[in-house]
Structures are given as structure tokens and as C-alpha cells.
Amino acid sequence: MNHEFKPNPNAGRGANLDAIDRILSADEQLVPSSGFLSAVMERVHEEAAAPPPIPFPWKRMLPGFALAAGVFGWGAFEFFRYLPQALRQLSFAAPHLSATATRDLTQAGWVALACVLSLLSWLFAQRLAGGSTPI
Amino acid sequence: MAELTPLQASVRSDAAEQDAADVSRVLSGDMAAFEDIVRRWQGPLVNMAWRYCRDRSRAEELAQDALLRAWRGLASWRRESSFSTWLFALAANVFRNELRRFPTVTLPLEEAPEPAQSPRQHDELWERSLNERLRQAVLALPLRYREPVLLFYFHEMDLSAAAATLHMPEGTMKARLARARELLRRRFPQLNRPFASAPPHSSQKAGSK
Numbered sequence: 001m002n003h004e005f006k007p008n009p010n011a012g013r014g015a016n017l018d019a020i021d022r023i024l025s026a027d028e029q030l031v032p033s034s035g036f037l038s039a040v041m042e043r044v045h046e047e048a049a050a051p052p053p054i055p056f057p058w059k060r061m062l063p064g065f066a067l068a069a070g071v072f073g074w075g076a077f078e079f080f081r082y083l084p085q086a087l088r089q090l091s092f093a094a095p096h097l098s099a100t101a102t103r104d105l106t107q108a109g110w111v112a113l114a115c116v117l118s119l120l121s122w123l124f125a126q127r128l129a130g131g132s133t134p135i
Numbered sequence: 136m137a138e139l140t141p142l143q144a145s146v147r148s149d150a151a152e153q154d155a156a157d158v159s160r161v162l163s164g165d166m167a168a169f170e171d172i173v174r175r176w177q178g179p180l181v182n183m184a185w186r187y188c189r190d191r192s193r194a195e196e197l198a199q200d201a202l203l204r205a206w207r208g209l210a211s212w213r214r215e216s217s218f219s220t221w222l223f224a225l226a227a228n229v230f231r232n233e234l235r236r237f238p239t240v241t242l243p244l245e246e247a248p249e250p251a252q253s254p255r256q257h258d259e260l261w262e263r264s265l266n267e268r269l270r271q272a273v274l275a276l277p278l279r280y281r282e283p284v285l286l287f288y289f290h291e292m293d294l295s296a297a298a299a300t301l302h303m304p305e306g307t308m309k310a311r312l313a314r315a316r317e318l319l320r321r322r323f324p325q326l327n328r329p330f331a332s333a334p335p336h337s338s339q340k341a342g343s344k
Contacts, residue, residue, distance in 0.1 A: 019326040020316055023266045024273065024288040032181045036195055040173050040202050047203065048166060 068122070075115040082108040150175065154218035158209055173202055176219075180226055186285045187230045188239045189274065197233055201226035216299065223300040227286065231278070239274070265325070272322055273315075280315035283308050 082104050089101035153175070160168035177198065184197035205222055212221045273284050282301060287308070290296040298308040320326055 020269070020319055021288075021292065023269050023326075024284070025292060026266070027186065027270065027288065029178075030182050030185045030191065030194060032177045032198070033195060036177055036181070036199070037170065037173055040177070040199050041170055043199065043203055044166065044169060044206050047206070 068118070071118065072115065075111050075118070079108055079111045079115065082111070151217050151219070155214065158212060158218065161206075161209055169206055172205075176202070176222060179219075180222070183223065183226055183286075183289050184230055186289050187234060189270065190239060193239070197230050198226070200233060201229040204229055220296070220299045223286075223296075224302060227282065227300055231282070265323075269319065269323060269326070272319060276315055276318060280311050280318065283311040284315045287312055 086101055086104040086108055089098055089104065154172065157168040157172050161172070180198040180201055181194050184194035184201070185191065188194055188197065201222075205225055208225065212218060273281060276284065283297065283303075286297040286300050287294065290300070294305055294308060294312075298305045301308070
């Protein structure tokens with residue numbers, strides 16, 4: 001590339017500059033190469049001529065969203081259905097849970113785990129999809 | 136920071152008006168107007184990128200990327216700040232992200248070379264070498280100190296312009312600059328002497344006369 005340095009006309013301006021100021025403000029001035037402007041404009045024209053980006057298929061995703069909402073809703077419904085029943089059967093006086101309470105709690109636990117896993121996978125997918133934030 | 140002369144102020148205001156007019160033309164579909172913007176800002180952007188990486192070819196690539204991003208995002212300039220403030224802030228973002236993805240090879244600050252003994256070379260050569268080492272040492276500073284230093288000197292020691300580019304309060308900018316200077320002085324103790332960039336043997340010579 002064809003570069004050229006020019007001394008900075010403002011370098012060392014002011015009498016009370018310390019050594020660091022004096023050195024760092026006296027950096028060379030780089031002159032862009034002769035082809036720089038045309039290279040930028042070429043890229044701009046290329047980009048302008050390119051077809052617009054394909055929009056995200058929100059409509060096609062609707063059934064997916066509905067399904068996910070259904071699964072989450074069902075999970076929450078089941079969780080809250082079993083939870084009071086399980087809590088009712090809990091006896092804080094007795095050190096051991098009854099067999100029914102244990103079974104119900106286990107089921108509620110599985111439902112809760114499924115909900116958490118679904119949430120985590122959704123957050124992970126969001127993070128992957130939104131990894132590059134435009135400026 | 137030096138006060139602007141009336142002439143400088145008027146030139147800046149003319150440029151700002153031109154920028155605003157060109158942006159409006161681009162947004163209404165006149166691509167040629169963007170060429171005027173590029174022509175006006177290519178120099179400052181290449182120089183800004185050069186300070187970030189000290190690699191001439193890479194500086195042009197980075198400046199090109201910044202201009203392309205500016206073209207894509209022209210509509211997002213809300214005209215609350217000047218076009219140059221918006222452009223430099225956008226460019227700083229581009230440079231920071233690109234250099235994070237593909238960093239330039241820089242030594243840690245502690246390992247930045249420093250001429251320990253009086254060299255037997257010409258004074259001017261010694262001074263140039265010290266200056267270049269200091270600039271390399273700036274690139275070895277942690278990012279939070281590096282960017283304020285790069286932009287403060289890029290903006291010709293205009294604290295408010297540099298702070299605006301980084302979207303940072305001036306007080307924070309000042310504090311970071313002070314800390315960066317302290318780190319650099321610790322690394323280059325010879326900068327604390329009077330006539331700091333003169334090589335040690337030249338002051339000895341002067342003293343022996």
C-alpha cells in the first residue's frame with residue numbers, strides 16, 4: 001500500500017507538556033493510500049447491491065412457540081397441582097415421608113427439572129442466536 | 136486543551152453542516168454523498184485505527200470496516216451529538232471488537248523493552264527508539280487505560296472529545312489517564328527526568344563541559 005507519513009502539525013503544542021504528553025501527541029500522521037476511498041465505496045456499492053437479508057421466519061416459528069408455551073404451561077400446571085398435595089402430606093414432626101408424599105414429591109421434582117432444563121436450553125439458544133450484536 | 140480560534144471554530148461548524156447535509160442525502164438514496172463523507176473522514180479514521188494497532192495495513196482495514204458500519208447505521212445517528220462524535224464512537228467500538236477477535240501481538244507492559252544503558256548511537260535515534268517504545272507500551276496497557284490514552288492524544292488532548300468518544304464521564308477519563316500515566320512512568324523512569332527524552336549520555340556530556 002502506498003502510505004506516507006506527515007508530521008503532526010499540532011505536535012508539541014503548548015509549553016507545559018510533560019514528556020509523555022510531548023511524545024504521544026507527536027505521533028505521525030498516516031495518510032490513507034490512494035485506493036482507500038475507492039475500496040470503501042466499492043464495498044458500499046457491493047453491499048447496496050446485495051439482496052436484503054432474509055427476515056427471521058416468525059410466522060413459521062409460531063407453532064413452535066405455541067408448542068413451547070403449551071409444554072411450559074403444562075409443566076407449571078402439573079407442578080402446582082402436585083405441590084400442595086405433596087406439601088399437605090409432609091409431616092414436619094415425623095422424620096420420614098409417607099410413601100405417597102414421596103411419590104408426589106418425586107413427580108413434582110421431575111416436572112420442575114423438566115421446566116428448568118427447557119428454560120436453560122431456551123436461554124442457551126437465545127444466547128447463540130444473539131451472540132453478534134450489531135453496532 | 137487549546138481554545139479554538141474563530142477560524143477553526145467556523146471550519147468545524149461548516150464541516151458539521153456538510154456532514155449533516157450529506158447524511159440526509161445518503162438517507163434519501165444518494166449514495167454519492169457518502170463518498171464525500173468518506174473523503175472527509177478517511178484520514179482521521181485511518182489515524183485513529185493506526186493508534187489502536189500500529190499496523191498500517193490493518194489500520195486501513197479497520198477504518199474501512201468502521202466506514203462500512205457507519206454507512207449501514209447512518210439512520211441511527213440521532214443528531215443529538217455531532218456526526219464526528221457519533222462516527223468516532225462507532226469506530227472505537229469496531230476497532231475494539233476487531234482487535235479483541237484478532238489481537239495485535241503486544242508484550243505485557245512489564246516486558247516492554249526499555250533501553251537500560253546509555254546507547255552509543257546518535258541521540259536522535261535514541262530518542263526515536265524511546266518514543267516508539269513508549270507508544271508500544273501504551274498498547275500493552277490494560278484496555279481500560281489504553282483506550283483513554285489512545286483517544287486523548289488522538290483528539291489532540293481534548294479531554295471532552297475523548298470522553299464523548301468513549302461515552303465516559305470526564306472525571307472517569309481523567310482518573311484513567313492519570314493511572315495510565317503513572318503506569319507508563321513506572322515503566323519508563325527516565326521520562327521523569329527533565330529533558331526526559333534526551334539519552335543519559337547527552338546530559339553527562341552537557342555536564343562535563
